[in-house]
Amino acid sequence: MEDKIPTFTIAGLNFNLGNDISGVIAALMVLGFVFFLAKNPKIRPSKRQNILEWLIDFVNNIVKGSIPGEEGRKFYGLAFVMFLFIFMANQLGLFLQVNVGDYNFVKSPTASPVITMTLAMIILLLSHYYGVKKWGFGTYLKNYSRPVAFLTPVNVLEEFTNFLTLSLRLFGNIYAGEILLKLIATFMKSHGVITFIPGIFLEMVWQAFSVFIGSIQAYVFVTLSMVYISKKLEQE
Secondary structure: OOOOOOOEEEEEEEEEEEHHHHHHHHHHHHHHHHHHHHOOOOOOOOHHHHHHHHHHHHHHHHHHHHOOOOOHHHHHHHHHHHHHHHHHHHHHHHHEEEEOOOOEOOOOOHOOOOHHHHHHHHHHHHHHHHHHHHHOOOHHHHHHHOOOOOHHHHHHHHHHHHHHHHHHHHHHHHHHHHHHHHHHHHOOOOOOOOHHHHHHHHHHHHHHHHHHHHHHHHHHHHHHHHHHHHHHHHHO
């Protein structure tokens, strides 16, 4: 049976309680992870501190690849937080799912298109903001007619395709992974020991593969985000 969506309403607005709880848990996981690695920093770095510095350098290099120089420095923090949040959100549903009756209260937040579209919208709005801030509103609008004016409709349409591809790619991969885990779990229970033993093996293999996919999708999302922002900061 498909999981039902737990919702509540405030001032006429409907909120998905499952997404809210899962998103908060993922954010707290990021906070706890970074706090653990950054606790008691030393001049001679500990193993925990080395891991954190490696993560920072790894994400900073993603930004440098799309926005080199001083201009890219302002996006280091955004890319780092976005990468860790998406990574944690992708993994959450692999080890923690809370169901009450037919309602799912905890899962991977990124298995919901609302969450991934929200993340994509944040990136695209920031790209427009920094584009206008750098070029001015008039020049920024003229950039849509570059390199030639007749491509303006294509450039405008690209804004919508960027939004959809950035959000739905992440959603599709994580949602499909969780659906397959549920199918494997159903298979394990279908015919007793005959299906339980191979089901355990399949579950372990897919769990490991899902961790890999979740990591890659966090990397892809941040990389594309920086590419979209860089396009607003450059002229053809």
